[in-house]
Amino acid sequence: MSDYERIYNKECETVQGELFDFDHVAISHDKSELILPEGKLKRIHINQHVIRANSKNEERKPPITVKTSDANHKGWSVDIHGVSQVVYRPDKPLNCGAKVWMETTAAITLSLIPE
Numbered sequence: 001m002s003d004y005e006r007i008y009n010k011e012c013e014t015v016q017g018e019l020f021d022f023d024h025v026a027i028s029h030d031k032s033e034l035i036l037p038e039g040k041l042k043r044i045h046i047n048q049h050v051i052r053a054n055s056k057n058e059e060r061k062p063p064i065t066v067k068t069s070d071a072n073h074k075g076w077s078v079d080i081h082g083v084s085q086v087v088y089r090p091d092k093p094l095n096c097g098a099k100v101w102m103e104t105t106a107a108i109t110l111s112l113i114p115e
Contacts (some may be wrong), residue, residue, distance in 0.1 A: 025073075031112065034073055036066065038107040043067040043094065044078055045101035066110055067094070075110035082106025 026035040036042060043066070050063040062074040084104035093099045 027112075034075065034110040034112055036068065036073070036108050036110070038082065039105060040068050040070075042104050042108055043098075043101050044080075044084075044104070044108075045094070045096070045098040047096075060114065062112075062114075064110070065096070066108065067096075073110055075112050076114045077111040079109040080104050080106055081108065 025037075027033070028035070045065055045067070047063050047065055050061050054060050054063065062076050064075050064078055066073045066075065066078065080102070082104060083106055084102050086100065086102050088100050090099045094101065
């Protein structure tokens with residue numbers, strides 16, 4: 001078990017399978033989940049444009065975006081392992097245009113494949 005797995009196990013109490021650590025972001029051995037550790041601010045929002053596009057054609061793209069200061073991660077569902085809050089800021093949206101999103105510094109698990 002790596003140091004990262006021990007830390008993550010301590011924080012979230014559940015990690016199954018082998019994890020690969022890339023700059024403090026772990027991906028499950030079957031590449032179905034991305035795990036972002038506790039600490040860094042994460043903003044989670046639903047991209048309504050992707051939802052509309054998905055309803056108009058057969059191609060399905062993930063509608064959930066998790067934004068950090070380093071990267072944007074797209075997925076199908078998010079589990080938040082701690083405290084979070086919903087933010088509504090119509091006068092100061094995110095750079096992508098989102099006016100409503102969730103924020104957390106807790107660890108999260110992002111599903112990379114549709115259920």
